Amino acid sequence: MSGTTPPTKARRRRSSGRATLQDVAQAAGVSPITVSRALRGERAVTPELVARVQEAAAQLGYVPDPAARALASSRSSQVAVLIPLLSNALFVDLLDAAQRALLAAGYQTLIGVTHYEPSEEEALLRSYLLHRPAGLIVTGFDRTDEARRLIEGSGVPCVHVMETVAASGTYSVGFSQADAGRAMTEALLARGRTQIAFAAAQLDPRTLQRSEGYRRALQAAGRYRPELEFMNPERSSLALGGELLEQVLREAPEVDAIFFNNDDLAQGALLAALRLGIKVPERLAIAGFNDLTGSEQMLPPLSTVRTPRSEIGAEAAAMLIKLMRGERVAAPQLDLGYQVLLRGSC
Structure with missing residues (x-):
């Protein structure tokens, strides 16, 4: 038995039993630097060599050592x-x-x-x-x-x-978050809505940019009213969307459209409108932002801005x-x- 070749996985140089970069190089018939470059996805290595190195690494169960790579x-x-x-x-x-x-x-x-x-x-x-x-x-x-x-x-x-x-x-x-906010507001104006509120939560920089776009669109149309901006710093949620809907209609009952800064809030508002018997879109138009999962399945389907x-x-x-x-x-x-x-x- 002394003259037989041991199984490939047994030929390990580390006392831990882990396969090394040198093991992969020997199995693939290439240099260690080629193995390193192939596993990093460098373009200088041909697809054929990459495939050979990957196959050898898979057979040996080789896992790159990130610490060693960082030192090198x-x-x-x-x-x-x-x-x-x-x-x-x-x-x-x-x-x-x-x-x-x-x-x-x-x-x-x-x-x-x-x-x-x-x-x-x-x-x-x-x-x-x-x-x-x-x-x-x-x-x-x-x-x-x-x-x-x-x-x-x-x-x-x-x-x-x-x-x-x-x-x-x-x-x-x-x-452009601001341009997207402006585009949705202009779409609501084009649908004949004249009293458009903006309702937002979280108030991160991108939300504020959307509100800026909303503001610009209404200012250009001569319809901007600062009191129709409802800004809540709490984390966004379906429940908060329903609360914001009720707040808007309580404090500004003349509003005929609400542009929510995201779909979470808008979906919550649609559910609250259904519960309260508010007809959407006949009495009130509701729009969101991001086109999240479930928005198209809402009743009615939610108008929104699809983001890539x-x-x-x-x-x-x-x-x-x-x-x-x-x-x-x-x-x-x-x-x-x-x-x-x-x-x-x-």
Whole structure:
């Protein structure tokens, strides 16, 4: 038996029994550096070699050591993605698309939740940047001065999502929240609504940008009334949407349309209207924002603004991958637009 070759998985160099990069290189018949490049998804490696390396790694059960990779390259293969909430389907869709694209390119995702608190985002940035991530994806542009300095001083490629800004050296993927807010308000005006309220919760920067668009549309039409803005700092929910509906009609019974800053609130308002016997859209038009799951199934179907959150996640990841590889990004500010959907609630 001494002359027989032991099983491949038994040929391990570490006392832990884990397969090493050298093991994969020997099994694939290539150099260790080729294995490393193939598993990182570098374009310099041919598809045939990538397939051979991946097959060898799978047979050996090889798992890359992120700590060793970070020591070898002075930067890890991890990407930090900072989003406001995981309970919001908007950001779940964005994160899912970004993570899929990053994983396919050989990067792992570190998820940080800021809870819309700039101080929490700053703390997360301090923690993640200590580990030298390969890249960053952050939400919007509203952050502390120190957080901006941390990002700029780190030298780590960064892409902003959900908003765009024309600034040299800044990369972003999103759309104009203000333009989208204005477009929905103009659509309500075109439907003959003259007393349009804006009802909002959470009051994050993107909500305030939508309210700005609402304001501009009504000012241009000579219909703006500041008392018809109902701004609640509480977290958005279906229940709060119903409460806001009742508040608007109690304090401004002449209102003939309510533009809610998101679909959670608008869906709650539709349910409350059904319970209270308020006819939608005959007595009152109701509109939302984001076109979340369930909006089209409401009674009546909810009019809303469809936002390309999955596309934003995928495009932001693609842009970041180019930056991490040192490749040129042709369009540093990518505006993916939005779509106003007028359904039965208007």
